[in-house]
Amino acid sequence: MDGTRSNIDYWEERVDLAACFRWTARLNMHEGVANHFSLSVNDDGTQFLINPNQVHFSRIKASELLLLDANDPDVLASPHAPDPTAWGLHGSLHRLCPHARCAMHVHSVYATTLACLENKLLPPLDQNAAMFFERQVVDDHYGGLAFEEEGERCAKLFSDPKKFIMVMGNHGIMVIGDTVAQTFNRLYHFERAAAVYINALQTGQKLSIIPDDIAAKTAAEFDDYPEPDIRHLSELKAILDEEGSNYAQ
Numbered sequence: 001m002d003g004t005r006s007n008i009d010y011w012e013e014r015v016d017l018a019a020c021f022r023w024t025a026r027l028n029m030h031e032g033v034a035n036h037f038s039l040s041v042n043d044d045g046t047q048f049l050i051n052p053n054q055v056h057f058s059r060i061k062a063s064e065l066l067l068l069d070a071n072d073p074d075v076l077a078s079p080h081a082p083d084p085t086a087w088g089l090h091g092s093l094h095r096l097c098p099h100a101r102c103a104m105h106v107h108s109v110y111a112t113t114l115a116c117l118e119n120k121l122l123p124p125l126d127q128n129a130a131m132f133f134e135r136q137v138v139d140d141h142y143g144g145l146a147f148e149e150e151g152e153r154c155a156k157l158f159s160d161p162k163k164f165i166m167v168m169g170n171h172g173i174m175v176i177g178d179t180v181a182q183t184f185n186r187l188y189h190f191e192r193a194a195a196v197y198i199n200a201l202q203t204g205q206k207l208s209i210i211p212d213d214i215a216a217k218t219a220a221e222f223d224d225y226p227e228p229d230i231r232h233l234s235e236l237k238a239i240l241d242e243e244g245s246n247y248a249q
Contacts, residue, residue, distance in 0.1 A: 010041050010049060014062035016180040017049060018247040019237045020104070023184075025058035029108035029191060032056065035172075036086040037104045038094065039180055045098040046070040050090055053083045061249045070095035088151035089174070096155040100176040102183040107172035110194035120167045122194055124215035125207060129193035131186075131222040133215040137163040142170040165190055185229035 008014065017039055024030050024037075035057070038050040049065045051057075066082055068075055070091045076084060093100050114120060120138045124130040137157050143150045157166060158176060164186060166174040175190065177183030200207055210218070240247055 008063055009067065011062065013039055013041060013180065014049060014065050015237070015248045016233060017051075017065060018060055018062040019233065019240055020180060020184045021051060021057040021060040022240060022245060022247045023236050024106065024187075025056065027108075027188075027191075029106050029187075030057040031107045031172075034083070034085075035106045036083065036090055037180075037183075038086075038090040038102070040094055040098075040101045041067070045094050045101060048090065048094045050082055050086055053081065053086070061247060063249060084147060085145050085151075088145075088147040088149075089154060090151075092148060092151035092155040093158070093174075093176075096152065097158045097176075099161045100155075100158055102177050102180050103174060104176075104183050104187045105172060105174045106187065106191075108191045108194075110198050111167070111173040111191050112171070113198050114194045115167050115169055115171055115173065120169060122165075122167070122190070122197060123207070124210040124212075124218070125200060126193060126196050126210075127218065128189045129197060130210055130215045130218035131189055132165055132193065133212075133219040135163055135219065136165045136167060139166055139168045139171075142168070179229070181229040181233040185232050188232070 017037055020037060033054040033056050036051055038048045040048045047067065047069050049067055051060055052064050052066055066080060068082065068091065075081060075087055089105060090103055093103050114122060121136055122129050122132055124133045139154055139157055143153065154166065154168065154174065164176050168174060173190065175183055175187045177186055
């Protein structure tokens with residue numbers, strides 16, 4: 001890690017986010033220079049870090065993340081303005097949904113495939129999928145690019161704090177959480193579970209869905225499992241550090 005950068009505000013949070021951008025690119029869950037991750041840094045959630053406009057996930061550095069205010073009407077007129085859809089979606093979310101401390105939006109292949117089905121809910125087909133039982137909300141009313149009006153509509157769908165995955169119809173997914181580690185862990189496992197589900201559908205055979213009571217029990221057990229998200233992100237950063245990555249600069 002470049003120690004000369006550590007005096008920048010919210011340095012640890014920046015490093016965590018930058019690591020997640022890099023790993024998302026490595027998993028091919030990115031969308032070129034689109035898609036966005038954000039993290040609230042003040043008490044009411046309205047000030048947040050987000051990736052700079054049109055920078056590939058594989059090149060994002062901690063020091064380059066933007067610090068925005070969701071209540072600033074002039075953000076898009078600033079010299080370092082974010083992508084307009086990033087502002088529309090994440091600005092609205094952090095302004096209207098304070099419990100969404102971290103938000104990660106991707107168009108990953110399997111989750112987006114799920115978002116294009118008539119039934120967009122991920123069923124508890126395997127153990128990973130059970131993590132998301134009764135924790136998903138579906139947006140069935142895609143209205144075009146996520147500029148501010150569309151972003152506000154989507155943000156309001158997260159009114160129930162128990163729901164932390166939004167399957168965005170014909171679009172992708174939005175994952176929220178309390179921390180960068182928790183949110184990325186959810187994003188990673190949702191894509192893995194969606195891949196199993198889509199592959200299972202392709203066999204054409206009848207699916208063996210976990211019963212609701214067992215799925216609910218499993219989801220609760222995941223909620224209480226000790227620090228898998230923290231350890232997951234810690235390992236990813238350790239790998240990046242061993243490889244000499246410049247994400248933490």
